[in-house]
Amino acid sequence: MTTRRLVLTRSAALVGAASTGLLLPQIARAQGSKVRVGLMLPYTGTFAQLGVAIENGVRMAIDEKGGKLGGRDIEWFKVDDESDPSKGVENASKLVQRDKVDVLIGTVHSGVQMGIQKVVRDSGVLSLIPNAGVHAATRALCAPNVFRTSFTNSQPTLALGHAMMAKGHKKAVWITWKYAAGDEAFEGFKESYTKAGGTIIKELGLPFPNVEFQALLTEIASLKPDAVACFFAGGGAAKFIRDYAAAGLKGKIPLYGSGFLTEGVLDAAGPAADGIITTMHYSDSLDTPRNKQFRTAYATRFKLQPDVYAVQGYDTGQLLVQGAAAVKGDLNSKPALYKAMESAVIDSPRGKWTMSKSHNPVQDMYLRVVENKENKVLGVAAKGLADSGAGCKMG
Ligand code: PHB
Numbered sequence: 001m002t003t004r005r006l007v008l009t010r011s012a013a014l015v016g017a018a019s020t021g022l023l024l025p026q027i028a029r030a031q032g033s034k035v036r037v038g039l040m041l042p043y044t045g046t047f048a049q050l051g052v053a054i055e056n057g058v059r060m061a062i063d064e065k066g067g068k069l070g071g072r073d074i075e076w077f078k079v080d081d082e083s084d085p086s087k088g089v090e091n092a093s094k095l096v097q098r099d100k101v102d103v104l105i106g107t108v109h110s111g112v113q114m115g116i117q118k119v120v121r122d123s124g125v126l127s128l129i130p131n132a133g134v135h136a137a138t139r140a141l142c143a144p145n146v147f148r149t150s151f152t153n154s155q156p157t158l159a160l161g162h163a164m165m166a167k168g169h170k171k172a173v174w175i176t177w178k179y180a181a182g183d184e185a186f187e188g189f190k191e192s193y194t195k196a197g198g199t200i201i202k203e204l205g206l207p208f209p210n211v212e213f214q215a216l217l218t219e220i221a222s223l224k225p226d227a228v229a230c231f232f233a234g235g236g237a238a239k240f241i242r243d244y245a246a247a248g249l250k251g252k253i254p255l256y257g258s259g260f261l262t263e264g265v266l267d268a269a270g271p272a273a274d275g276i277i278t279t280m281h282y283s284d285s286l287d288t289p290r291n292k293q294f295r296t297a298y299a300t301r302f303k304l305q306p307d308v309y310a311v312q313g314y315d316t317g318q319l320l321v322q323g324a325a326a327v328k329g330d331l332n333s334k335p336a337l338y339k340a341m342e343s344a345v346i347d348s349p350r351g352k353w354t355m356s357k358s359h360n361p362v363q364d365m366y367l368r369v370v371e372n373k374e375n376k377v378l379g380v381a382a383k384g385l386a387d388s389g390a391g392c393k394m395g
Helices: 002-020 023-029 049-066 086-096 109-121 154-158 161-164 181-197 214-223 234-246 265-274 289-302 308-326 333-341
Strands: 035-041 072-078 103-107 125-128 146-148 171-177 200-207 227-230 255-258 278-279 347-350 351-355 361-371 374-385
Touching: 035 049, 035 086, 049 072, 049 234, 049 289, 049 308, 072 086, 086 103, 086 109, 103 109, 103 308, 109 125, 109 146, 109 181, 125 308, 154 181, 154 278, 154 361, 154 374, 161 181, 161 227, 161 255, 161 308, 161 374, 171 181, 171 214, 181 200, 181 227, 181 255, 200 214, 214 234, 227 278, 234 265, 278 374, 289 308, 308 333, 308 347
Parallel strands: 035 072, 035 103, 103 125, 125 146, 171 200, 171 227, 227 255, 255 278
Antiparallel strands: 278 361, 347 351, 351 361, 361 374
């Protein structure tokens, strides 16, 4: 209630200022008032834990730098997007139109991201994507005010095919949730696996966020591939791992995946996850001072082990801190703000990364295996991997 009243008062003041030609209130707002930061994330449903990890990471990065943005205090606004694409535009509009946020941080689900993309392209509000990998956001629908700190959906799987063939798995089955994230992860897998000489004998799928895997697991057993590759994440991934083992496939048909499969689920999945090999832009066991410091600080503050989502949130916070510092808190200084973000070097727990021309991370992909509830790094599967950014024209 307080928030809404404040917004109304403020816009009334601005209308007054515009009609009298007095722009002082606007200047005061840019420099003195709080920066309005919107979080649009899933806090319920199969991706709920991912949303929490991202928010934790964002807050930790900002707090480490004094809890302000370019010297200004922060007012937070939150919307639970429920990973529901049909409410994407409406939820993003709540933050942009109603709450008048200066920056919208969100979201996890690729379909919901398309709603955010529409709202932020129309309004020009700064948009930071802390997870959703939908290609269009940094390809055909790229925009100067949109920056992604995570990945594109095909980035991890572009590093997967070669690794599977190197283990001698020549025939594979692919299985996923049928929506943009799964379909685009498949694009990366298909390209890398067939290029390495592998054959995909069947593509299986079920609608998001269904977890009735039984019939599909029975089909995999009868197809007898050399290996299975997949995209699942969050609560659904934990169930898929457990069901795969319960169906008797673990130890018989090796399971591979885009690394989200084993992120944030290792307690819930238990021993059923041991031995799963994945590719991802992060690994718990990266042996660097930066990663160790991050993991200790996160575990101490939140009493939780961080995962890739926490890292992506943390890097979103770092990017915002750097951008805001470059414009001394005036996020309306857009050309200077964008330039600072475009040239930022993010000192991430995943390793240092930079922005591609289309505003997506250029980053290393690690090959990992699950051992004792940890994603252990086996090596670098692809060095400095950039998304193609195909069709991106920044006007
Ligand atoms: C997506 O929908 O883009 C998505 C969701 C969860 C993940 C990765 C990608 O872990």
